[in-house]
Amino acid sequence: MPQHAILNLVGVSKSYRDVEVLQPTDLAIEDGEFITVLGPSGSGKTTILRMIGGFTAPTSGQILFQGRDIVDVPTFQRPFNTVFQDYALFPHMRVVDNVGYGLRVRGVAKAEIARKVAEVLQIVDLGDKADRFPNALSGGQRQRVALARAIICEPKIVLLDEPLAALDAELRRSMQDFLKDLQRRIKTTFIFITHDQQEAISMADRIVVMNHGKIEQIGSPREIYRRPGSEFVARFFGENNLIPGIVEQNAAGEACIDSALGRVIVPRDASLAVGSKVVMAVRPEHIKLVPAGSTVSQSVAAEVRSVTFLGATSQIALTIAPQGNFAIRVSLPTNDFPSLSVGDQVVAAWAPDDLTILH
Amino acid sequence: MIRWSLVRLAVYGIPTLLILCPMGLFLLSSFWSMSGNKMSHSWTLANYRAFFANASYWGIYLQTIKLAGIVALFGLVSGYIVAYLIWRQRGPLRYMLLLFSVIPLAMNYIVKIYAMRGILGFNGVLNSALVWSGLLAKPSTMFVFNQTAVLIAMAVIYLPFAILPIFLSLERIPHSLVEASADLGAPPGQTFRRVVLPLSLPGSVVGGLFVMVLSLGDFLTPQMVGGSQGFTFGRAIWSQFGMAFNWPFGAALAVMLLLAIAIILIAARLLTRYRRTS
Numbered sequence: 001m002p003q004h005a006i007l008n009l010v011g012v013s014k015s016y017r018d019v020e021v022l023q024p025t026d027l028a029i030e031d032g033e034f035i036t037v038l039g040p041s042g043s044g045k046t047t048i049l050r051m052i053g054g055f056t057a058p059t060s061g062q063i064l065f066q067g068r069d070i071v072d073v074p075t076f077q078r079p080f081n082t083v084f085q086d087y088a089l090f091p092h093m094r095v096v097d098n099v100g101y102g103l104r105v106r107g108v109a110k111a112e113i114a115r116k117v118a119e120v121l122q123i124v125d126l127g128d129k130a131d132r133f134p135n136a137l138s139g140g141q142r143q144r145v146a147l148a149r150a151i152i153c154e155p156k157i158v159l160l161d162e163p164l165a166a167l168d169a170e171l172r173r174s175m176q177d178f179l180k181d182l183q184r185r186i187k188t189t190f191i192f193i194t195h196d197q198q199e200a201i202s203m204a205d206r207i208v209v210m211n212h213g214k215i216e217q218i219g220s221p222r223e224i225y226r227r228p229g230s231e232f233v234a235r236f237f238g239e240n241n242l243i244p245g246i247v248e249q250n251a252a253g254e255a256c257i258d259s260a261l262g263r264v265i266v267p268r269d270a271s272l273a274v275g276s277k278v279v280m281a282v283r284p285e286h287i288k289l290v291p292a293g294s295t296v297s298q299s300v301a302a303e304v305r306s307v308t309f310l311g312a313t314s315q316i317a318l319t320i321a322p323q324g325n326f327a328i329r330v331s332l333p334t335n336d337f338p339s340l341s342v343g344d345q346v347v348a349a350w351a352p353d354d355l356t357i358l359h
Numbered sequence: 360m361i362r363w364s365l366v367r368l369a370v371y372g373i374p375t376l377l378i379l380c381p382m383g384l385f386l387l388s389s390f391w392s393m394s395g396n397k398m399s400h401s402w403t404l405a406n407y408r409a410f411f412a413n414a415s416y417w418g419i420y421l422q423t424i425k426l427a428g429i430v431a432l433f434g435l436v437s438g439y440i441v442a443y444l445i446w447r448q449r450g451p452l453r454y455m456l457l458l459f460s461v462i463p464l465a466m467n468y469i470v471k472i473y474a475m476r477g478i479l480g481f482n483g484v485l486n487s488a489l490v491w492s493g494l495l496a497k498p499s500t501m502f503v504f505n506q507t508a509v510l511i512a513m514a515v516i517y518l519p520f521a522i523l524p525i526f527l528s529l530e531r532i533p534h535s536l537v538e539a540s541a542d543l544g545a546p547p548g549q550t551f552r553r554v555v556l557p558l559s560l561p562g563s564v565v566g567g568l569f570v571m572v573l574s575l576g577d578f579l580t581p582q583m584v585g586g587s588q589g590f591t592f593g594r595a596i597w598s599q600f601g602m603a604f605n606w607p608f609g610a611a612l613a614v615m616l617l618l619a620i621a622i623i624l625i626a627a628r629l630l631t632r633y634r635r636t637s
């Protein structure tokens with residue numbers, strides 16, 4: 001797996017006139033990793049990718065490829081290839097000519113091009129469409145032509161800007177698997193932009209979460225899921241119950257947080273100043289329901305307000321009893337609770353380790 | 360239903376009528392003849408026979424087509440260069456330049472021709488410049504009252520008509536294609552040769568043909584800068600209507616010109632048909 005950084009962004013920023021769309025950003029990308037850049041619309045994902053590809057110049061900072069600054073290297077000399085969101089296939093060229101384009105402009109011999117194109121078309125399963133023009137292909141097929149065209153020159157990094165956004169859900173799934181599989185096979189660094197967190201989780205070795213022109217958090221899908229680094233990440237990345245509270249000290253002198261959930265004991269080492277305001281995040285699937293009257297250390301009495309069947313899981317909305325107006329959501333495997341109906345009294349419990357404290 | 364059909368009939372019908380009626384009248388009158396000062400409405404092929412029999416009409420016809428072809432070629436090549444340079448600009452400069460290059464379209468035709476006379480004349484700007492630069496010892500009569508003068512004047516006057524369609528056909532190329540080409544390792548020259556040129560060529564050729572059609576029928580420019588040497592088919596037609604008052608023969612000549620234009624337009628149509636876009 002990842003060995004050493006192939007690409008380093010050092011203080012890279014981008015402004016249009018006086019609007020800073022990317023704040024000075026540092027990012028190290030390891031050789032051979034599948035990295036996804038995740039963020040809402042307008043957060044600067046495409047901007048980062050275009051600067052790596054050389055389509056846009058950064059306002060400041062350095063882009064180091066294998067330690068060398070490539071900011072002044074023109075696009076056509078960078079050893080990266082891009083899969084564009086609109087595919088950008090050449091409409092006047094057949095599939096073979098589109099795919100072979102990168103080799104042709106490098107002056108590779110005809111026979112060699114034909115051999116490689118056939119090989120790559122085999123990989124993307126388009127061997128029988130070689131002589132079609134792009135306008136005679138379906139969206140998924142165009143997608144694969146764009147991919148074939150981008151990998152045929154064996155780039156050091158493949159850049160993908162929401163390549164699956166235009167595909168329907170089923171095709172998307174199979175393309176996700178295909179891409180991931182392909183990346184493992186050719187052992188090439190992929191930088192993959194998406195605004196779909198499910199896609200990011202299922203494909204990435206590491207996820208870069210962006211918001212408002214800056215990186216909010218970088219980590220493996222598991223880390224980001226377990227330990228969101230900010231309220232934004234907690235909200236954007238999967239579902240979370242966000243519970244505001246104030247840091248206090250209990251009788252034993254331990255830090256705890258006074259919140260709608262009652263007094264919550266703080267997990268392990270959180271160094272919190274007494275009196276400071278914090279937000280706790282706990283995922284719906286980490287909350288368990290125990291029968292009313294049970295006494296569990298980390299729990300709160302609640303009333304069932306609604307039950308929504310979602311298939312394998314069900315979503316249960318609870319209101320916390322003493323406050324009466326604070327709602328949390330719980331997600332349970334449908335088979336795990338025989339009968340729950342609106343108005344039932346329950347106790348919601350969680351493990352201290354499943355709480356994340358956000359400052 | 361009926362009301363809509365009527366509206367549609369009017370929408371398509373009226374312009375068709377306005378265009379086809381005069382043309383039909385032309386076609387009809389080209390089969391008539393003059394007897395004395397009166398038009399005789401009996402059918403005859405005499406006008407066409409006269410055209411094909413008289414080598415000087417034939418000669419002018421072919422020469423004019425050739426002239427218009429050269430003007431179109433000039434419009435295509437230099438129009439492409441200008442349009443391409445404008446297209447390469449970004450930001451406000453781009454549209455400023457485009458505006459400047461098409462402003463002549465809004466200028467009065469006669470003014471433009473007089474301007475060209477001022478440039479091409481014996482004591483004109485072009486001659487002065489050539490003498491001043493030492494390329495010519497004394498002013499040349501090469502640029503005035505001959506076919507060359509007509510050619511240069513038309514080429515300049517019709518250039519904006521080529522620039523606009525060529526610019527539009529460049530503008531239709533998605534920028535991501537240019538980026539994709541660079542991304543795949545093509546230096547700018549190759550991107551131009553392999554992507555930009557092939558994608559913009561059909562539209563540009565249509566622009567050139569447009570210029571050709573315009574210059575085919577032009578009689579004013581040849582009249583004013585061509586003198587007796589710069590006779591063109593447009594002038595031949597004009598003289599039949601305006602001087603000889605032989606309308607049927609003039610109409611037959613006009614029909615021949617129309618035929619040439621129709622062939623050019625069909626060629627343009629075939630060209631655009633084979634253009635592929637996604």
Ligand SMILES: Nc1ncnc2c1ncn2[C@@H]1O[C@H](COP(=O)(O)OP(=O)(O)OP(=O)(O)O)[C@@H](O)[C@H]1O
Pocket residue numbers: 016021039040041042043044045046047048195
């Ligand atoms: N050429 C430009 N001129 C001015 N502003 C720009 C330009 N290109 C991008 N921006 C701005 O930069 C910000 C970031 O854009 P970017 O395309 O990187 O967003 P994104 O994260 O890719 O969003 P999306 O998910 O919608 O594609 C946006 O606010 C956008 O309006």
Ligand SMILES: [Mg+2]
Pocket residue numbers: 045046047161
């Ligand atoms: Mg984007």
